[in-house]
Amino acid sequence: MRALASAPAKTILFGEHSVVYDEPAIAGAVNKRAYVEITESKTDKSILKSYDLNFEAELDTKHKKYNLKRGKPGIIRYILEALNKVHDHSPIVMKLSSNIPIGSGLGSSAAVTVATLAALYRFHNIRFNKKSLAHDAHMVEQAVQGIASPLDTLVSTYGGLVYLSRNKKVEHFKVNFNAPFVVGYTNKHGNTGKMVKDVRLLKNRNPKIINPVISAMGQLTNYAKQAILKRDFDKIGELMNLNHGFLDVLGVNTLELSRMVYTARECGAIGSKITGAGGGGSIIALCPNSVDEVARGIAAEDNVLKIRFTRKGVSSRVYK
Template sequence: MSDPEVVVSAPGKVILFGEHAVVYGRKAIAASLDLRTHLEVHLLPDSTSVTLELPDIHLSKTWQVADLAAARPTGDVDLKNPSPPSDQYLAALHRLAGTDADNTDTRSLALLAFLYMYTSIHTTARRCPAGRFHASSQLPPGAGLGSSAAYCTALAAGLLTMCDVITRQEGKNGADTTWGKDDLEVINSWAFQGERLIHGNPSGIDNSVSTFGGAISFKSGEISAFKSVAQLKILLVNTKVPRSTKVLVQGVRDRYNRLPAIMEPVLNSIEEISCTCEKVLQELGSPTVEIKENTQGKYYQVLEELVDICQCLLNAIGVGHPSLDKVSSITSKHGLHSKLTGAGGGGCALVLLRPDTAADVIDKVTTELRDCGFDVWETAIGARGVSQHS
């Protein structure tokens, strides 16, 4: 713990195809999103306190090092293969956070994840270090873009690096760096445990994408990373229409139970879209495949068709919303293609951008969407995973 500062970041995630169908055993595709959560760790050797600052949710809390040290788990902690906290340990974390087990607001859960990782990872240290932890994010919370996973992944990477559990990265000429596969697996394991405290029973998809970056397919609990993936430019649109994922999932279930013979082929079609997307993205991103300009256009034409068809199918299973229809109307007027991403019923949409999409078209679309009260970001998918910065 000789370094006075550790700076890391982790990306959010976006579901490209397969929303809702994945609940029924079909394949879905997710990719890292180049909107990131950054964590700065400032060690303060002469201090006796630890401060967590989360300005995006207006949270700052300070603890005495002695109180955090007293809460550390008493049994052996496998730093390379973490396990969930015991009931007794969890109760101690709630006391430190000033919350109870029934408190599920964003601030309380963010505190709990930090306290769990801080006290667990420092179990073998002679002394818990004093310092300041400052996390800021480009990801809106609660929008289905993996903001909590990016937070947990950045926390895990920062704390594990600070305690020398994983190899410190030394970038050349100030370049950002990442870790080897084994260290990334450790980061991912801790991030998943943090996600479990926040979400209860997560799939592990969000933290895996945040850790490793790129894109993955997932089906029936199995996660497979793409060997290569094209970095696609997109507009990400947050309609800011609140929705309940649980209610939307139940609505699809009710429709499925009423009309299984109709819903089955729709879900099969959504899976075929995911499979086609997987092939296209890997070919576009493959270093061994020569993509000529005219050939690249054909790939993007396929992706645009997949976006349009998938949006129609998602409307058919009942997860559309007038706000999402508005996004489609505006983007199609300018020759662009969009679909919902995540649970639907409002929430977020993605707009595919070809490499040659004119800047003035992007500006016009962005302005019109913002005039509707939506938040809009120009970003990319397939971004690097968790990274350390000089």
């Protein structure tokens, strides 16, 4: 039996970090994906291989342990957590491929988690729907990170551009929002779990300062929702710039991220900000008339992706 699944990357337009504290957020699936294939092993060992990421490991799925043969562990923790949640611990071979830069703020761990769970459900003939898959994927991320927003796994599961309300209700934007964006990312990977923890500690030390900031980020996200529905790109860009300022206050900015944000604006982006947890990773720039100029500007010192939003979420199938 061979089970295949894939799930898209995501980018957060508004609401990083504040979403952890039940404020709204806006995020969208983008046209980069993670792919997982699961087959029965011909030996008594479970193996995880990724030629894209250049690693291989023997997995102890029952005890969530691994023996690394080559490469860096990174994403293996999410895969082991998913396997422990669903798999019957029989020997399997899992192949992972991805065109999502790891640690870049594009939700690589969520995409891998969603794709892994979907492939496992297919492999074991377990019935599931998108709602249950998004929930289970969030539980995996939370187990690994300690605290995690449901947004990344939700977007990777459903696809499209979504608004997550304060009460966790999901609204899919019906408006055509195929605006051109540039993502810049550094070689310094962000650590989502650490950044979420650091913001929580900052909030606990300075509640009278940070609580209003988080509340204001939520209000900003609601303004952005209306701007997106009106396709008011100038307003969206302005709000992106404001959102970046709030993220700087939360301490998740870095010299490299700041450099990319201001390079993007200097090259013609009407809005640019950190996307994701920060501490490394990515920025996103809205470039209705300057995609190539912004991409060239960022590429002088950092890495660049031109992205579009996609309506395609998780997909899976099985071959017997």
